[in-house]
Amino acid sequence: MREARTVVTEGLWSIGELAKRAGATVKTVRYYSERGLLPEAGRSAGGHRRYGPGALERLRLIRSLRALGLPVPEVERVLARDEALEEVVSDRLRQLGSELAALRWREASLRLLRDCPAGDRVEQVRLLGAVAVPPDTAALVRFWRRVLPARLPRRVASTVLDAVVPRPPAEPSPAQVLGFARLHALVSDPGLDRPEARPAQPLPAGEYRPAVLYEGLAEAYALAATELGAGRDVRDGGALDCFVGAYAHARGETDSADFRRALVPLLARADGPVITRYWKLAGGLFAPGEPVLGVLHHHLSVALRQDVGMRGD
Structure with missing residues (x-):
C-alpha cells in the first residue's frame, strides 16, 4: 500500500x-x-x-x-562542502589566467596579420598556426636537450634550461608573437635531426667535464652582466678571465695565451648559424632587464678575440 x-x-x-x-x-x-x-x-x-x-x-x-x-x-x-570554495576559486583563477594569456596571444597575432605586408600574410599565418595558444616552450626545451651534453647532471641542465629558454610574454607585442613563432619553427625543423645540422658541442666530446664548464660559465655570465650593466668592458671586472677559465678547468688545463688562441676557433664552431639565429630571435622575448645568455656569450667571445689579437701583436 x-x-x-x-x-x-x-x-x-x-x-x-x-x-x-x-x-x-x-x-x-x-x-x-x-x-x-x-x-x-x-x-x-x-x-x-x-x-x-x-x-x-x-x-x-x-x-x-x-x-x-x-x-x-x-x-x-x-x-x-563549504571549504571547497577556496579550492574551486583557485582552480578557476588558474583557468582564467590561461584563457587570458590565450586571448592576449590571439590579439597580438591578429594585429600582426592586420598590419603586416600583404605578401607576408600567408607565411605568417603558417608560422602562427604551428604554435599552440597559449604557447608553451616544449619544443625549445627539446632543442636544448639535444644541444646540451648527455653527461650534464640534471641539476645543472635544469639551471641552463631556465636561462636559455625564454618564457612566452604574458602580454606579447605583435613583434614578439612573430619572433616566438619563428623561434619555434627554427627549433622544430626536422633537418636538425641530421648529424651534420646539429649545433656543435662547446668543446670536443669526451675532452672536458660538462658540469665544470657550465657551472663556470654561469659565473662568467653573471660577472659579464654586472660589467655591461655598469657600462664597463667585460674584461675590466674579470668576466673574460672567468669565461676562459671555465673552458680551461673543464679540460683540465690552465689559462694561457696558447689556450686562448686555441679556444677562439672552438667557440666559432660551437656558435654556428643555428645557435646564432636562435639568440637573434630569442633576445626580444626575455623580460626587460633579464640577462640574455646569448648576448653575454657574444660579448665575451668578441672580447676573447680582441684579447688574442692584442696578445699576438
Missing part, C-alpha cells in the same frame, strides 16, 4: 513563484532543482515541489557563483 505523502503548502512557493522572487526563469529553477541543488520544503496535493526561503537563498548563491564563471559541477562541489 502506497504511503500517504505529507502535504505542506502554507507559506511556501511554487516553482514559478520561486523563479519570480529570484528573478530567474522557471526553466533555470527546474534545472537546479532536478540536480538536487535546491532544498524542497514540501509537496503540494498534486505532488508538485514547494520551496521556502532556504531555496531562495540557495538559488541566489548558485546564480552568484555561476556569474563568476564557475561551471555547474564546481558549484555542486561548493554547495556540498
Whole structure:
C-alpha cells in the first residue's frame, strides 16, 4: 500500500513563484532543482515541489557563483562542502589566467596579420598556426636537450634550461608573437635531426667535464652582466678571465695565451648559424632587464678575440 505523502503548502512557493522572487526563469529553477541543488520544503496535493526561503537563498548563491564563471559541477562541489570554495576559486583563477594569456596571444597575432605586408600574410599565418595558444616552450626545451651534453647532471641542465629558454610574454607585442613563432619553427625543423645540422658541442666530446664548464660559465655570465650593466668592458671586472677559465678547468688545463688562441676557433664552431639565429630571435622575448645568455656569450667571445689579437701583436 502506497504511503500517504505529507502535504505542506502554507507559506511556501511554487516553482514559478520561486523563479519570480529570484528573478530567474522557471526553466533555470527546474534545472537546479532536478540536480538536487535546491532544498524542497514540501509537496503540494498534486505532488508538485514547494520551496521556502532556504531555496531562495540557495538559488541566489548558485546564480552568484555561476556569474563568476564557475561551471555547474564546481558549484555542486561548493554547495556540498563549504571549504571547497577556496579550492574551486583557485582552480578557476588558474583557468582564467590561461584563457587570458590565450586571448592576449590571439590579439597580438591578429594585429600582426592586420598590419603586416600583404605578401607576408600567408607565411605568417603558417608560422602562427604551428604554435599552440597559449604557447608553451616544449619544443625549445627539446632543442636544448639535444644541444646540451648527455653527461650534464640534471641539476645543472635544469639551471641552463631556465636561462636559455625564454618564457612566452604574458602580454606579447605583435613583434614578439612573430619572433616566438619563428623561434619555434627554427627549433622544430626536422633537418636538425641530421648529424651534420646539429649545433656543435662547446668543446670536443669526451675532452672536458660538462658540469665544470657550465657551472663556470654561469659565473662568467653573471660577472659579464654586472660589467655591461655598469657600462664597463667585460674584461675590466674579470668576466673574460672567468669565461676562459671555465673552458680551461673543464679540460683540465690552465689559462694561457696558447689556450686562448686555441679556444677562439672552438667557440666559432660551437656558435654556428643555428645557435646564432636562435639568440637573434630569442633576445626580444626575455623580460626587460633579464640577462640574455646569448648576448653575454657574444660579448665575451668578441672580447676573447680582441684579447688574442692584442696578445699576438
